[in-house]
Amino acid sequence: MPQPAYTRLPTDERRAQLLELAERLFTTHTYGELSMARIAREAGISKALLYHYFPSKQDFFRATLQGAIEDLVARTQVDEALPSAQQLAASLEAYLDWVDAHTGAYGKLMRTAMEEEWVRVLVDEVRNRTAERILEGITPPGGELPPAARTAVRSWLWFMDGACLDWIEHRDLDRQELLGLLLGTLLGALTAAGVQPPTG
């Protein structure tokens, strides 16, 4: 009798193999560019087996995405004892470092976030938490912020991602310039929203 019809792997190994493959694929291709059939073919297994390990395409992608997002969130966490302006600068710098180090993944992630509603929700959550952190930092003690402040901060996050995409596309700004542009713009936006921006 010749070779066995397929090689059988322990569950853990198979799962690990698939996750590794997912990371490689999803950082080089968009969600929509990949079909489950192709992923299975690439892994040398059947589509049904892929679905045996991950209940849906979303889950499969999410499994690899969560890791990246957690990593990013962890890296942009900074010392809360610092003045809010410095907190922001440090956090932003860490963000730019991450984007710089994972250029391909960042681009693909942003494109996927645009294409897929549920990814946008994930990214938006991170964004909202970030916006709140910023808003907290600039709220005067015992005071309130006008609605324009929320619009300003949330729109500025769009500005930031737009700038990052422009940055990795053209690569003609150094990190310091970009950082200055981002911080200066936030300052301008907050001022225009009628909020006293933090000094620093």
Added chain:
Amino acid sequence: MPQPAYTRLPTDERRAQLLELAERLFTTHTYGELSMARIAREAGISKALLYHYFPSKQDFFRATLQGAIEDLVARTQVDEALPSAQQLAASLEAYLDWVDAHTGAYGKLMRTAMEEEWVRVLVDEVRNRTAERILEGITPPGGELPPAARTAVRSWLWFMDGACLDWIEHRDLDRQELLGLLLGTLLGALTAAGVQPPTG
């Protein structure tokens, strides 16, 4: 013999009917939410006939999209004799008016632009033309602009759409506030990019 199996329409009428239907559907649904089968059903014809009139789903959507974009571009065209700062303000005001008047369509368009690469290209073209118009307005005579200026303007256009989306979502800013926020932010961004913004 009873009724004919189908009613035959002159080509022009059929085409007009389908375009009208397209406009109604695509301003209330996202591109991805609509299937050609469903559109055909809604029109009371077969899918094949729909494809007889429009070679693809993209073409069908594009036919209605072009009109909207041209309308928007035309409305934001302003008197070029004015000082650039006033040009910008006027153009921006017209843009906000259009968004305000076509809230639903604007939201669906932006979402579709995110989901569909080729729509994003269309929107990006408009964006680039707009960015260039702005950059021309602020270029000193015989001078050059740093790369940061391009990044600033292009990112600011992201800011603008982010702000518009926030605006139509929350509706707690009046148009004057929003306009001030947008112009103020552009001013801040340009300053941060090392460009002397136009006064006005």
Added chain:
DNA sequence: ATCGTTATGGACCGTCGGTCAACAACAGAG
């Protein structure tokens, strides 16, 4: 009444995400 043009629809294709029952590979018991 007939004929040619053409608007039209039913059946079909390949691919997608996802499901299912059945098979085959291996470990352990005898």
Added chain:
DNA sequence: CTCTGTTGTTGACCGACGGTCCATAACGAT
């Protein structure tokens, strides 16, 4: 060395998608 049970694995299938093909039915012209 065989039998057996667990379970990792698969081929076949589903409905819906965008898109195509060809026979046919409807109509204007003669």
